[in-house]
Amino acid sequence: METESVLYRKGFGLKKEVKGDIQQHYHSxxxxxxxxxxxxxxxxxxxxxxxxxxxxxYGVDRAVEYAYQTRVKFPDRNIYLIGEIIHNPFVNSQINRMRIEILDGLNQESIDFSFLQPEDVVIIPAFGVHHETLERLKTRNCILVDTTCGSVLSVWKRVEQYAQEGFTVIVHGKYAHEETQATWSHVSKYPGGRFLVVFDKSEAQIICDFIEGKIGSEALMEMLGKAGSPGFNPDLDLQRVGCANQTTMLSSESLEIAGMLEEAFINRYGKEETGKRFRSFDTICxxxxxxxxxxxxxxxxxxxxxxxxxxxxxxxxxxxxxxxxxxxxxxxxxxxxxxxxxxxxxxxxxxxxxxxxxxxxxxxxxxxxxxxxxxxxxxxxxxxxxxxxxxxxxxxxxxxxxxxxxxxxxxx
Ligand code: SF4
Known part of the structure; x- marks a missing residue:
């Protein structure tokens, strides 16, 4: 019978024990x-x-500290990390020196977790992981230490709500970034959940042009299809949309993109109808x-x-x-x-x-x-x-x- 992993989300109460090392490595x-x-x-x-x-x-402080606490708590265990703890080579090399092995965070679906034993420990980085990755890890019966930042969890909550209400999620972010991958994976877990990732204003303009009838679905799919959920159909999936963003994007651009999309909806459907078809929430942390x-x-x-x-x-x-x-x-x-x-x-x-x-x-x-x-x-x-x-x-x-x-x- 398969049992589930133990999941730690609040560290191990070893703040004092790791303070010295953290100070030595990161203080100036x-x-x-x-x-x-x-x-x-x-x-x-x-x-x-x-x-x-x-x-x-605050999110990085917390993730780094939990990684250090994990090594103190489990001095002799194999510890793995899904991708980089954060995007800083110096911090990742320090983590690596603590005998924490970094797995491929950008291609999580390709990692075969069958090597994990119940006594092994896996750390989830501040960006979070794919919903499916977490589910696969849970079945390995190993110890999981989740350092996903609270601000990232808030984005997930928001996009899940959009998906549940039947809105297609437009994410302003980098499609291949770990955080954005994790975010769209949370949309995909709902039947009929749809998403489309846009990198910048020029990509958002393509969606606007489609909504306003200036280009057809084929043209949109040719330009943005790779960043959409499987089976994305612009004619069906761009009738009601909710905007969110990767937490680390340029906030002014995220706001502009949401504004552009809202305007396109107003031009097509009018103001009153747009109120029923368009949602936006700034998820920059x-x-x-x-x-x-x-x-x-x-x-x-x-x-x-x-x-x-x-x-x-x-x-x-x-x-x-x-x-x-x-x-x-x-x-x-x-x-x-x-x-x-x-x-x-x-x-x-x-x-x-x-x-x-x-x-x-x-x-x-x-x-x-x-x-x-x-x-x-x-x-x-x-x-x-x-x-x-x-x-x-x-x-x-x-x-x-x-x-x-x-x-x-x-x-x-
Ligand atoms: S979401 Fe914001 S607070 Fe959290 S780790 Fe990323 S940059 Fe830091």
Whole structure:
């Protein structure tokens, strides 16, 4: 007889036991020092401005801590993780060093879980997993540690409600992103549940054109069919829609997309009927929103020479911060201090493109006003390393900065 797995959703009460390791891996004295000075400081001829909201969010904090607690709770067990815990290579390599094996999170349906034994432990990352993946895992009778972020669970609740009420779910997100895959899998679990993922405004416009009768179903399927639920039929499935979004998208774009779709419905059906056919709910999480608001505030209020956005190149929320910055300021999305190759060369990801390039002459001479922020999956330790390296190019060595921090600690 098959029995079900034990599922832990609240950690193991081992906060104190993991605090030291987490502090050592992800804390930065330099960043704490900068924060204690109101997020801005002059270092030689470099003025550094740190955004008011940056770095690790509540969901990432929680997921990382649960992963550490899991190793303490089960020191000798095999522990597996479905995909990356979050999109930061440094954090994932730390997790890996704790003998936690990362499985393929992007192709979950291809993982054969028959190797799992009852004593094995599987961690579910902050993005969550496919509904079917969780069901398959449950039948293995192993231990499951679910770190799915509460904000992601709220999106699932919303899209499930749409599906139950017979609305097709339009998700603004990246079709292949783990979180969006998990979200649409929650729509598919309802008989007749339909979804269509749109990446940006130009894809949303295709749906609008269809709703307004400007293009036919064949043209829509040719352009967007791959991002729809199996058997998607625009003629039947785009009569009533509910909008939601991946939690880490550009919030302004998500709102615009919902507005575009509503307008298309009004143009086709009129206002009153649209009330019955159209639903929308902004499911951007507050941490993403706060980081986007903070970078906009920083860019609008200071006249920066340069803006650095720090985070994994596959991090969706970091990428959107870089997109916001590039519209207003000279800026670079970098992965960490290793991206600052030298005072002459920087390795960075181009905004709006999936391309990493090396650029020369990136650091202006003379006095410099530089803004710094980081995505929700970037630990302070990585931000601190970037700042140390940047200042070293201006002949301010790490030792001098550490003495400065130590002197202030002694004084206080
Ligand atoms: S970015 Fe938002 S949804 Fe993602 S883990 Fe952080 S708080 Fe949760």
């Amino acid at each position: 004295e330099l960043i704490t020092y900068l924060i204690s000075h109101g997020n801005e400081m002059q270092f030689g001829d470099v003025h550094v401005y740190l955004a008011q909201d940056f770095g690790f969010c 507050s941490a993403t929103q706060d980081r986007q608001d903070a970078i906009i505030e920083l860019l609008n209020s200071k006249h920066l020479d340069l803006m650095l956005i720090i985070g994994g190149f596959n991090s969706s929320n970091t990428g959107h911060l870089a997109e916001i910055a590039t519209e207003k300021n000279h800026s670079f999305h970098i992965a960490g201090d290793e991206s600052l190759v030298s005072a002459d060369e920087i390795k960075h990801k181009l905004p709006f493109k999936n391309k990493v390039v090396v650029e020369r002459d990136w650091l202006p001479n003379g006095s410099l006003k530089i803004g710094i922020t980081a995505g929700a999956s970037t630990p302070n330790s990585k931000i601190g390393e970037v700042l140390y390296r940047l200042l070293s190019f201006r002949n301010i060595p790490e030792a001098a900065l550490n003495s400065m921090i130590a002197a202030e600690v002694t004084e206080s």
